[in-house]
Amino acid sequence: MNENISIIAKKISETSNNVIFTGAGISTESGIPDYRSKGGIWDKFRPVYFNEFMSSRDAREEYWRRWSELYQDLILAKPNPAHMAIIKLHEMGLLKSVITQNIDGLHQESGLPDEKVIELHGSTCRIRCMSCNKISSIHDVKKRLDSGDLAPECECGGYLKPDTISFGQAMPVEKVERAIKMSKDCNFFMVVGSTLIVQPASHMPVYAKNSKAFLAIINLSETPCDGICDVRVHGKAGEVMTKIINEIDQNGR
Numbered sequence: 321m322n323e324n325i326s327i328i329a330k331k332i333s334e335t336s337n338n339v340i341f342t343g344a345g346i347s348t349e350s351g352i353p354d355y356r357s358k359g360g361i362w363d364k365f366r367p368v369y370f371n372e373f374m375s376s377r378d379a380r381e382e383y384w385r386r387w388s389e390l391y392q393d394l395i396l397a398k399p400n401p402a403h404m405a406i407i408k409l410h411e412m413g414l415l416k417s418v419i420t421q422n423i424d425g426l427h428q429e430s431g432l433p434d435e436k437v438i439e440l441h442g443s444t445c446r447i448r449c450m451s452c453n454k455i456s457s458i459h460d461v462k463k464r465l466d467s468g469d470l471a472p473e474c475e476c477g478g479y480l481k482p483d484t485i486s487f488g489q490a491m492p493v494e495k496v497e498r499a500i501k502m503s504k505d506c507n508f509f510m511v512v513g514s515t516l517i518v519q520p521a522s523h524m525p526v527y528a529k530n531s532k533a534f535l536a537i538i539n540l541s542e543t544p545c546d547g548i549c550d551v552r553v554h555g556k557a558g559e560v561m562t563k564i565i566n567e568i569d570q571n572g573r
């Protein structure tokens with residue numbers, strides 16, 4: 321494992337054109353459950369599909385009930401050592417961009433500027449009006465839910481919805497294209513805490529590898545891209561990322 325960490329540290333230091341791809345494994349270390357995993361909220365209940373949300377008040381109320389549960393996890397969650405290691409890379413001038421499957425906004429909360437984060441599945445820290453696109457604060461919307469407004473609407477009459485990609489909702493074309501371009505153009509691509517199962521996110525390492533980037537994967541379990549990567553570390557995101565930063569520091573950056 322330590323040998324692989326040294327290789328990763330060396331490769332990151334060689335270029336500033338480094339892309340980091342993060343998934344649920346980095347958020348679980350901040351206490352955010354992996355909702356798609358067994359026992360997670362999407363495993364317990366049938367998901368509310370986008371067309372149901374848009375066509376049925378019952379579905380909207382159901383969605384908001386579940387979101388209220390997530391809200392509790394969300395306000396308690398703080399960036400962990402893996403997020404902070406990514407910030408260090410940013411400060412060292414060694415980070416081009418983060419592509420994330422996570423919807424918790426923790427990369428931004430850790431101090432990464434918005435323009436360095438591509439949120440493929442959106443963010444549950446923003447509430448968007450589905451008609452006029454106005455963004456509202458999650459805390460204001462939570463207050464409305466708590467006061468009995470069970471499916472909040474915008475003043476324009478549009479439905480408010482967390483700014484995430486729901487089941488059955490189209491992926492944001494511009495973001496996906498930007499992520500593909502970043503993946504193809506980078507010299508070094510590192511997966512941190514993703515099982516690389518959810519599409520189209522899971523294709524990004526393949527784009528990177530096919531474009532001759534060095535591909536590293538840090539994850540607790542196996543991924544479908546293990547066979548094509550250059551270096552693989554089985555471990556927790558926070559621990560491994562901290563070791564990588566220490567190694568870069570020691571090598572005198």
Ligand SMILES: [Zn+2]
Binds near residue numbers: 449450475477
């Ligand atoms: Zn509106």
